[in-house]
Amino acid sequence: MLEERGHRRGAANESSRLDGLLTEAVTGAGAHIGAAYLLDEGGQVLQMAAVTGLPAPIARAWSRVRTGDPIPIAVAVREQRLIWITGREQLAREFPEAALTLPYHFAAALSPVCADGRVCGGIMMLWPAGRTRELTERQHAVIERACDEIGRLINGSLRAGRPVTAGPLPRILPPRPPDQADPRLVALDCLNRLPEGHCALNTDGHVTLLSAPAADLFGRSPTDLIGERLWDALPWLRDPTFQDAYRAAIVGRETTDVTTRAPGGRALSFRMFPGPSGVTLRITAAMDVHASGGRPPRVIAVHEMLRLAAALARAVTAQEVIDLVADHVMPVYDVQALAILTSVGGRKRVAASRGFSRRAVEEFDGRPEVGPTPSGGDRPAFFSTWEELHEASPDALRSDGMCAWAFLPLITSGRPIGSCVLAYDRPRSFGTDERATLTALAGLIAQAFERARLYDVKHQLAQCLQARLLPHTLPRVTGLEVAARYVPATPGMDIGGDFYDLIRLGDDMAAAVIGDVQGHDVTAAALMGQVRTAVRAHATAGADPGEVLAHTNRLLTELSPDRFTSCLYVCLDLAAHTVHLASAGHPPPVLGRPDGPGEVADTTPGLLLGVDPEATYATTPLPMPPGSVLLLYTDGLIEEPGVDLGDSMAALAARFRPEPGLPLHGLADALTDPAAIEQRPDDIAVLLLRNSCEPG
Numbered sequence: 001m002l003e004e005r006g007h008r009r010g011a012a013n014e015s016s017r018l019d020g021l022l023t024e025a026v027t028g029a030g031a032h033i034g035a036a037y038l039l040d041e042g043g044q045v046l047q048m049a050a051v052t053g054l055p056a057p058i059a060r061a062w063s064r065v066r067t068g069d070p071i072p073i074a075v076a077v078r079e080q081r082l083i084w085i086t087g088r089e090q091l092a093r094e095f096p097e098a099a100l101t102l103p104y105h106f107a108a109a110l111s112p113v114c115a116d117g118r119v120c121g122g123i124m125m126l127w128p129a130g131r132t133r134e135l136t137e138r139q140h141a142v143i144e145r146a147c148d149e150i151g152r153l154i155n156g157s158l159r160a161g162r163p164v165t166a167g168p169l170p171r172i173l174p175p176r177p178p179d180q181a182d183p184r185l186v187a188l189d190c191l192n193r194l195p196e197g198h199c200a201l202n203t204d205g206h207v208t209l210l211s212a213p214a215a216d217l218f219g220r221s222p223t224d225l226i227g228e229r230l231w232d233a234l235p236w237l238r239d240p241t242f243q244d245a246y247r248a249a250i251v252g253r254e255t256t257d258v259t260t261r262a263p264g265g266r267a268l269s270f271r272m273f274p275g276p277s278g279v280t281l282r283i284t285a286a287m288d289v290h291a292s293g294g295r296p297p298r299v300i301a302v303h304e305m306l307r308l309a310a311a312l313a314r315a316v317t318a319q320e321v322i323d324l325v326a327d328h329v330m331p332v333y334d335v336q337a338l339a340i341l342t343s344v345g346g347r348k349r350v351a352a353s354r355g356f357s358r359r360a361v362e363e364f365d366g367r368p369e370v371g372p373t374p375s376g377g378d379r380p381a382f383f384s385t386w387e388e389l390h391e392a393s394p395d396a397l398r399s400d401g402m403c404a405w406a407f408l409p410l411i412t413s414g415r416p417i418g419s420c421v422l423a424y425d426r427p428r429s430f431g432t433d434e435r436a437t438l439t440a441l442a443g444l445i446a447q448a449f450e451r452a453r454l455y456d457v458k459h460q461l462a463q464c465l466q467a468r469l470l471p472h473t474l475p476r477v478t479g480l481e482v483a484a485r486y487v488p489a490t491p492g493m494d495i496g497g498d499f500y501d502l503i504r505l506g507d508d509m510a511a512a513v514i515g516d517v518q519g520h521d522v523t524a525a526a527l528m529g530q531v532r533t534a535v536r537a538h539a540t541a542g543a544d545p546g547e548v549l550a551h552t553n554r555l556l557t558e559l560s561p562d563r564f565t566s567c568l569y570v571c572l573d574l575a576a577h578t579v580h581l582a583s584a585g586h587p588p589p590v591l592g593r594p595d596g597p598g599e600v601a602d603t604t605p606g607l608l609l610g611v612d613p614e615a616t617y618a619t620t621p622l623p624m625p626p627g628s629v630l631l632l633y634t635d636g637l638i639e640e641p642g643v644d645l646g647d648s649m650a651a652l653a654a655r656f657r658p659e660p661g662l663p664l665h666g667l668a669d670a671l672t673d674p675a676a677i678e679q680r681p682d683d684i685a686v687l688l689l690r691n692s693c694e695p696g
């Protein structure tokens with residue numbers, strides 16, 4: 001017991017030393033925020049152990065970071081290098097996801113911490129943006145010394161058997177040791193003489209000082225508020241506008257202003273002055289409130305960008321990408337037109353657009369890339385007037401009378417893949433916040449556009465494979481009339497693995513096969529071709545239906561053990577008016593006779609192909625009188641939500657009445673009529689076989 005207590009006490013001492021080293025480094029470097037991260041045992045997650053100067057809600061949001069994330073601290077640790085970020089624009093350009101979740105003005109240094117030659121964590125420090133463009137030699141030295149000392153601490157604690165660890169939540173440290181003297185009473189007496197209200201909050205939002213005029217404006221007693229988090233005691237201050245202004249003051253160390261409305265309709269204006277220990281609020285009664293009718297553009301942009309990021313993750317075409325961006329961005333920034341541009345063979349191409357006239361798109365599409373272009377390079381370009389754009393790029397076109405432009409390069413994996421153009425119908429001055437948010441937007445667009453391009457290429461390849469692997473013509477067999485149809489799934493769905501084939505085995509012998517490969521991708525399309533090839537090879541070698549499926553099954557379990565295929569193989573003896581069939585988990589065929597309704601054929605289905613290499617398949621005989629029609633199909637023809645599959649097969653057989661004089665192509669068209677199969681979730685393949693041989 002004593003040993004365990006000593007162990008816990010030692011671990012607590014190590015954590016306390018870590019906290020002291022972090023606080024000392026932040027003070028020595030002149031930063032206003034600092035955090036220490038520790039790498040977990042698996043080396044996959046960075047956990048924030050301690051933080052100073054950052055409110056607990058923001059700290060908790062960044063308390064666990066995966067080392068593979070495109071987040072500055074993760075990259076610094078992963079690549080074992082110091083990362084210096086001068087401000088919001090650079091953050092938006094290099095780390096768009098982080099810029100959208102922390103849309104404030106600050107500079108940052110992020111450095112890995114190593115122990116005994118291996119990385120074990122990292123530290124983060126923040127300064128107000130614009131105070132310094134580069135780290136000074138002294139700041140570099142402070143950061144290096146802090147990383148070395150924390151690394152030695154971690155290494156020593158490991159050797160002593162009491163490793164420094166991060167708790168479930170980071171420790172929130174005071175920015176500096178509290179002063180011994182308490183000047184609050186003196187300060188409060190001074191503040192009470194002023195007409196406006198004043199309120200002091202610590203970095204976590206708790207009220208540490210409240211003047212009498214402020215309490216009057218809030219309509220609450222000071223004793224109700226002191227020690228409480230301001231927006232917990234006054235829930236109307238949870239308004240996103242107020243919260244964003246407070247976070248901007250804390251994180252960016254910038255003076256912020258916000259106006260909001262208290263219960264009863266009273267408008268209050270807040271000016272927030274940040275400092276090392278928190279924020280001081282100056283509160284006055286406002287003549288009017290703009291926040292009641294809408295949020296400031298920057299707040300709207302932040303919230304819209306977060307929603308846009310989630311929506312873009314589902315976009316699968318370039319036009320979907322541009323439509324989503326247009327819906328979220330055009331109303332916020334008064335954009336009149338957008339376009340995504342790419343380059344093919346030295347010529348510009350419009351991959352997608354919204355708001356530009358057809359004439360404008362046609363004028364631009366296919367233009368050669370000559371001379372400097374505003375969308376070239378890896379940095380965004382903003383032009384407030386046509387004169388600015390023309391001076392920078394004399395060959396630029398002015399389309400649809402636009403007057404201002406933002407050219408956002410789309411870069412993924414360090415290489416440009418195109419650009420996004422935003423056009424405005426009047427001159428526009430691009431502010432710092434707007435430039436940074438649009439730069440971050442470019443990162444999201446680039447990732448979504450690249451995904452859409454890859455999806456489109458993969459989808460086209462799969463469709464091409466599927467089209468080439470399905471037979472374009474079926475062989476002629478004396479005494480056998482044939483018709484086939486293939487119907488892709490509902491537009492917008494992935495391609496399927498449905499297939500069919502007809503194999504001529506002799507003058508009056510033929511084999512037919514139909515099946516459905518699991519999956520809706522290139523692998524399914526390729527596997528479909530392998531199944532057809534295997535079936536053909538074994539059928540022409542003279543194997544009976546059960547053997548054909550058994551041989552094909554063994555091949556599939558070797559080629560693709562994680563993909564399964566349903567298959568129905570039929571061997572037709574036209575002279576004997578019989579068929580022999582074998583099924584690998586496929587829907588049974590329907591036999592239609594001229595003198596009555598169709599009937600579902602009796603089969604003995606075996607396992608799906610690819611499940612068990614030792615599976616066997618029974619061969620079942622079936623009479624096929626002259627004039628009768630055998631319908632082979634995939635489950636897309638009969639599957640309906642909420643309807644039992646057996647009932648669907650019975651309904652298909654009941655309505656399957658092939659007329660003797662009706663060509664099979666007409667019957668195939670009727671079975672696959674768009675009105676009958678509207679919005680089916682799967683592909684449909686249909687193969688019709690009529691025995692037209694008369695008895696010998």
